[in-house]
Amino acid sequence: MSLIVRFDACPICGSSDLAPSFVYDTPPEGETKFDFGETPYQRFYRVCERCGHFSSNSDMDLSALYDGAYVDATYSDADGIRRTFEKIIGLPSERSDNTGRVACIEAFRSTHSAWDGKEAPSCLDVGSGLAVFPYAMRLTGWRCTALDPDQRAAEHARSVAGVEAITADFLEAEPGSLGRHDLVSFNKVLEHVVDPIDMLRRTHSCLAPDGVVYVELPDGEGAADDGPGREEFFIEHHHVFSLASLALLAVAAGFRVLSLERIREPSTKFTLRAFLEAAPDQQ
Ligand SMILES: [Zn+2]
Numbered sequence: 001m002s003l004i005v006r007f008d009a010c011p012i013c014g015s016s017d018l019a020p021s022f023v024y025d026t027p028p029e030g031e032t033k034f035d036f037g038e039t040p041y042q043r044f045y046r047v048c049e050r051c052g053h054f055s056s057n058s059d060m061d062l063s064a065l066y067d068g069a070y071v072d073a074t075y076s077d078a079d080g081i082r083r084t085f086e087k088i089i090g091l092p093s094e095r096s097d098n099t100g101r102v103a104c105i106e107a108f109r110s111t112h113s114a115w116d117g118k119e120a121p122s123c124l125d126v127g128s129g130l131a132v133f134p135y136a137m138r139l140t141g142w143r144c145t146a147l148d149p150d151q152r153a154a155e156h157a158r159s160v161a162g163v164e165a166i167t168a169d170f171l172e173a174e175p176g177s178l179g180r181h182d183l184v185s186f187n188k189v190l191e192h193v194v195d196p197i198d199m200l201r202r203t204h205s206c207l208a209p210d211g212v213v214y215v216e217l218p219d220g221e222g223a224a225d226d227g228p229g230r231e232e233f234f235i236e237h238h239h240v241f242s243l244a245s246l247a248l249l250a251v252a253a254g255f256r257v258l259s260l261e262r263i264r265e266p267s268t269k270f271t272l273r274a275f276l277e278a279a280p281d282q283q
Contacts, residue, residue, distance in 0.1 A: 003063040005194055005238055007055040010048035012197070012245045012252070017049035022228035024235075031234045034064040043235060047220070052242030054220040054233070065192075065236055081130065081156045088132045097265040101187065101273075102136045105214060108259070108275055114210035121182035124206055126170050127189035128157055135161035147178065171198075175205035185214040188271075190249070191237040200253035204282055213255060213276040217241040219262055222270030232270055246272050254282040 009016045023044040027033065043058035093099040109115055120143050125134045128146035134157060137144045145164040146157035157165035166178065171193070184203050190196035203213055218232035220240035232240050241249070243260060250257050255276035263271050 001063060002061040003066075003194075004059060005062055006057045006059075007046070010051060010053055010245075011055055011195070011239065012053045012241075012248050013048060013051040015048050015050040018046040018055070019049055021045040021047045021054060021224070022233055024228065028229045028234065030229075030231060032236070034235070036060045036064055045233065045240070047224075048242075048245070051244040051248055052221055053245035053248075054224075054240035054242075056235075056238045056240075058235075062235075081152065082160055085130045085132060085135075085156065085160055088130065089135065095266045097267050097269065097271075098132045098136055100263075100265060101133060101216070102140060104273065105137070105183070105185075106140060108212075108214075112212065115182065118182065122179070122208070123183040123185060124178060124181040125185045125187070126203075127186065127192075128165070129153055131157035131161035131163065131165075133185065133187055134163040138163050142183075145179065145181070147173075170202065175202070178206045180206055180208040181211060182208050183212050183214060187214075187216045188218065190215065191218055191239045191241070194238055196239060196249060197252045200249060200255070204254060204278060207278060211278070212258070214273070215246070215250075215276065216271055216273045217246055219270040219272045222262060222264070226270075230270070241272055243272060246274055250274065250276045251279070254279050 025042055027041060039060045043056060045054045045056050047054050115121060120141055122143040123137055124145050124147060126147050128134055128148045131146045134144035134146045147166045147168060147170060148154050149169040151167050154165040154167040157163050184206055190199055193199050218237060218240045221242045223230040223232035247257050247260060256279050258275040258277055260274040265271050
């Protein structure tokens with residue numbers, strides 16, 4: 001099934017005031033090479049004049065992004081997954097995005113009174129990939145479940161990272177089949193789906209009472225100043241967010257923002273991160 005993605009209006013706020021932004025007729029350096037058949041490489045972003053959200057448009061068949069080639073390139077074999085995992089967890093803390101992420105969540109946990117006295121809160125990590133995040137969360141006392149559509153990633157999460165793992169596509173999983181968790185995390189996941197509002201809205205069914213969602217997204221406002229070659233604008237990202245569009249995404253999906261922050265990560269990524277809770281009418 002082919003997948004052509006174009007947005008005539010801002011997919012987050014609905015505004016039709018979209019200004020031209022970066023245009024690509026060759027892949028930027030460092031981008032994964034996908035097979036788009038005969039269709040020439042051509043894509044462009046537009047930026048919403050109202051909320052600052054970047055949306056990606058192309059006539060290329062983007063189903064190639066999801067047909068397994070992407071995962072194959074990332075996880076060539078079980079040893080390859082393990083080597084990459086070990087390389088990342090071996091990074092000194094000042095160079096590790098993951099260490100910063102876990103520290104941020106631990107800082108939140110220490111101030112979030114609804115979690116006072118919770119011995120081992122549970123976390124569902126959606127799109128866990130190499131499972132470096134659930135692994136590090138487990139070491140700080142969380143019960144973690146890694147969710148990934150790729151069987152190899154789930155097996156790796158179980159056997160190497162030592163966490164529970166579920167092989168499933170979050171968008172296709174039965175509501176309720178993923179358990180209910182104190183924290184559900186989306187670490188650079190929602191920019192990869194065509195409809196991030198729909199994906200985030202589905203999270204309500206796997207949140208415990210007082211549950212919180214942690215979201216990390218690429219920061220288009222920060223990255224755009226560095227030009228079109230930034231990885232935040234690679235082809236896998238249908239969406240690149242602004243502070244405003246992340247907040248509007250949360251509201252549209254039935255959440256309210258507890259905190260929202262712009263950071264520059266050790267890897268140099270421009271990133272937005274937020275903690276969300278269900279809006280009162282969703283609880
Ligand atoms: Zn907008």
